[in-house]
Amino acid sequence: MRFRDTLKISVKGLSTHRGRSLLTILGIVIGITSITLVNAIGNSAKNMILSEVEGLGANNVFILPGKEPTGPTDAGGSILNNSLTIRDLESLKRKSNLPDVAKVAPVVFGPIIASRESETYSTMVIGTTPELFEIYKLDLSQGETFTADDVAQLSGNVVIGKKVADELFGQSDIIGEKIKFKEGNFRVIGVLEEKGQSSFVNFDEVIIAPYTTVQQQILGFRYIQRIGLTATSPEAIPGLVSDIKSTLRDNHNIEDSKDDDFFVTTMKELADSVSTVTDVLTVLLGSVAGISLVVGGVGIMNIMLVSVTERTREIGLRKALGATNSDILKQFLTEAVILTVSGGILGIILGGGLSYLATIVANRFWGLNFSFAIPISGMILGVSVSTAIGFIFGIYPARQASKRSPMDALRYE
Amino acid sequence: MSSENNMPLISVKNLSKIYETDGAETVGLKNVDLVINEGEFVAVVGPSGSGKSTLLQVLGCLDRPTSGEYMLEDKNLKDYSDKELAEVRNKKMGFVFQQFNLLPRQSVLENIKLPLLYAGVNEPERTNIAQRMVDLVDLKDRADFLTTKLSGGQKQRVAIARALANNPKIIFADEPTGSLDSKSGETILDFLQELNDKGHTVVLVTHESYVANSAKRIVHLRDGNIDKDEKVINRRIISKEGFKR
Secondary structure (H helix, E strand, O other): OOHHHHHHHHHHHHHOOHHHHHHHHHHHHHHHHHHHHHHHHHHHHHHHHHHHHHHOOOOEEEEEEOOOOOOHHHOHHHHOOOOOOHHHHHHHHOOOOOOOEEEEEEEEEEEEEEEEOOEEEEEEEEEEOOHHHHHOOOOEEEEOOOOHHHHHOOOOEEEEOHHHHHHHOOOOOOOOOEEEEOOEEEEEEEEEOOOOOOOOOOHHHEEEEEHHHHHHHHHOOOOOOEEEEEEOOHHHHHHHHHHHHHHHHHHHOOOOHHHOOEEEEEHHHHHHHHHHHHHHHHHHHHHHHHHHHHHHHHHHHHHHHHHHHHOHHHHHHHHHOOOOHHHHHHHHHHHHHHHHHHHHHHHHHHHHHHHHHHHHHHHHHHOOOOOOOOOHHHHHHHHHHHHHHHHHHHHHHHHHHHOOOOOHHHHOO | OOOOOOOEEEEEEEEEEEEEEOOEEEEEEEEEEEEEEOOOEEEEEOOOOOOHHHHHHHHOOOOOOOEEEEEEOOEEHHHOOHHHHHHHHHHHEEEEOOOOOOOOOOEHHHHHHHHHHHHOOOHHHHHHHHHHHHHHOOOHHHOOOEHHHOOHHHHHHHHHHHHHOOOOOEEEEEOOOOOOOHHHHHHHHHHHHHHHHOOOEEEEEOOOHHHHOOOOEEEEEEOOEEEEEEEOOOOOOHHHHOOOO
């Protein structure tokens, strides 16, 4: 018998039990819906984080003091370490040491409570040089950044984030206004453009000042907590990293890399580890959703078995009229696969709709920059998984059906 | 107008069928010898439990005999696979059951097409044949009806049309009038006689003598064995009794 005819018979068989067919595929619909949802949200989250990373400068390289943390509980070491110095910064700026470096900027930071008249705002001050604005691609909506002269003269000129400006001033033209923190007076010379929530530093909520000023007037130390660099091109990053290491080892008289009192991390590494984490999470959640597919498959098998018993007479009749075992097997297997595939397609549509809703909710209520995307691979996965489930859980009932005797047409009342 | 000739169509020798349920054996047929020639109209009669339905099932290849030989035309069916038997049922045999056995929620035409479907006939041809068959049993105006909407007599006519779809040599009818009122029953017998006149061999199982008397030959079964095998002397020719269907 032709496949088209088998298909027709199966569709007819299913449509005569429409209510039951819908109930049967519910498990598959739910399973594929959750897989699609997890896949789409995981993908959106990954894309969002990666685009943020890119936005902060894909060519960026950071140097942190201390040993490289071996795990999440080992992060404390770098914060308390004072191994990076001004001398290191000067060495790194030299083209003879780092031919592939485009910009270098030192970073120091600490918590402060900024005030203006009666308004106060608890935030963080970042001390650096003008290069940092270029490394992090920070644009100003008003005024200008401080200069190298400001750094040299320990000036009190600062650039503030959009949110700091809103909280302390609540007005638009604030260039030249004064703010206070740690008993010092500072002058606002620039306001950063709004950047939105970022997973790393929220530049809307910081005050950026010359690092010399921050070191001496606020933090009271002379070392550097971070050094930010940017490479001339993505291809130059590996070379830059090894140049940095040898320069700093030279400065710190280190011979064995095991004794390093600093470590270098790149934006790319960060992006890779973020991708890995979201991928692992997606797979994990996806497998939980996958369990519901197995449950759905067992449900299909059950209903198909009931259906085979109930349709014993029909099967017997078909055989009496000349249907072979394989005709009957194909008929019931096709029914099962049609059920699971339509369940899969419904699930993809439903999952797509729900992830679209989730995107809207994430954007509107949490202010995240979530993009809606159902990966084609996810759709193909959904359809092929549901097809496979149809075959796996349909074969046993179909075999049972095919083994019925044509005598059943006469016997079974 | 008799199309009977002496070509043996069915020839069984020493045919036995023993059912085993929970270790207990029930004899369905015991050493049956029977020859049915092409063009015959045979009624199989006997009290219930005599094995007449079993005989029809074995002859109709719905069931395999426990022992004995079954020759259909010149083919020994002993070594036929399930698949080959399915083809034999499909191409050479037509079945009419007491309970009609139509697919509910499907149209008359759809039901008649079933054997054609399994014979691998393609679609436009299937509809052509089914329409001819539906015309043959005077149900042209009901062709697109669901079978559940038909009367018993009409249902049995659909079953006859279905049995004829692949133009089989033999028609097996198991109590075809058993669920019908007498007028509908007569119509069905009339159709069977007409088909026999056209050359189809008919094997009819019944327990009613007036039904059996419409056949040309009566085989009496008792306890799984042929008790008596006789020619019908005063055959009832339904259409000649002034019966209008």
